[in-house]
Amino acid sequence: MIGFMGCGKTTFGTWIAKNKKMDFCDTDALIVEKEKKSINDIFSENGEPYFRELETEIVKDLIKSRHNTVVSVGGGLPLKPENRELLKKLGTVVYLRTSVEELTKRLAGDTTRPLLAGGNIREKITHLMDMRLSDYLDAAEVIIDTDGRSFDEMYENILKEKREA
Numbered sequence: 001m002i003g004f005m006g007c008g009k010t011t012f013g014t015w016i017a018k019n020k021k022m023d024f025c026d027t028d029a030l031i032v033e034k035e036k037k038s039i040n041d042i043f044s045e046n047g048e049p050y051f052r053e054l055e056t057e058i059v060k061d062l063i064k065s066r067h068n069t070v071v072s073v074g075g076g077l078p079l080k081p082e083n084r085e086l087l088k089k090l091g092t093v094v095y096l097r098t099s100v101e102e103l104t105k106r107l108a109g110d111t112t113r114p115l116l117a118g119g120n121i122r123e124k125i126t127h128l129m130d131m132r133l134s135d136y137l138d139a140a141e142v143i144i145d146t147d148g149r150s151f152d153e154m155y156e157n158i159l160k161e162k163r164e165a
């Protein structure tokens, strides 16, 4: 699962694993577990480049160790070309496409995403999305929409898009 912060990678990935008898892992959760501190603290104490190095190491480990697993990655992970190549090796890359409008609603009041802290959240999301969209599209093998969709519908759409790919 790839896509912008708030597109649903973690919650939908967890739902698929539970309902379709798959395992689940989330790169953010693995990093928090490894570092024994929150994403906010890693960004403020160690810096974003350190966090990005951990992300790459984790995807490399997952390629070696994971099967039948839904993997949700942090929203910034597909921005590095090296990571986009690694994601292809990991499995089917699904981009959860979500409008800025919807992301703004979902993330209003969220304090767990350091890149959105302070200032106008809609402007931050718009700006970051402008910079990131082409990388998400480049990484994606399957694209599904999430605005107004149930997880059942989203799951069916993944199967349909994969059949037609």
Ligand SMILES: Nc1ncnc2c1ncn2[C@@H]1O[C@H](COP(=O)(O)OP(=O)(O)O)[C@@H](O)[C@H]1O
Binding pocket: 003, 004, 005, 006, 007, 008, 009, 010, 011, 012, 072, 075, 106, 146, 147, 148, 149, 150, 151
């Ligand atoms: N399809 C959806 N429709 C409505 N709300 C959603 C949907 N998917 C996720 N959410 C909500 O959006 C918020 C962010 O979801 P999350 O899974 O943490 O996103 P991500 O891991 O992509 O950053 C959560 O409150 C979640 O319940």
Ligand SMILES: O=C(O)C1=C[C@@H](OP(=O)(O)O)[C@@H](O)[C@H](O)C1
Binding pocket: 003, 004, 005, 006, 009, 010, 028, 039, 073, 074, 075, 076, 077, 112, 113, 114, 115
């Ligand atoms: O988009 C990003 O750069 C980030 C997304 C976050 O994960 P989610 O996409 O699950 O919110 C987390 O990895 C970190 O705050 C950075």
Ligand SMILES: [Mg+2]
Binding pocket: 009, 010, 011, 026, 028, 072, 073, 074
């Ligand atoms: Mg997440």
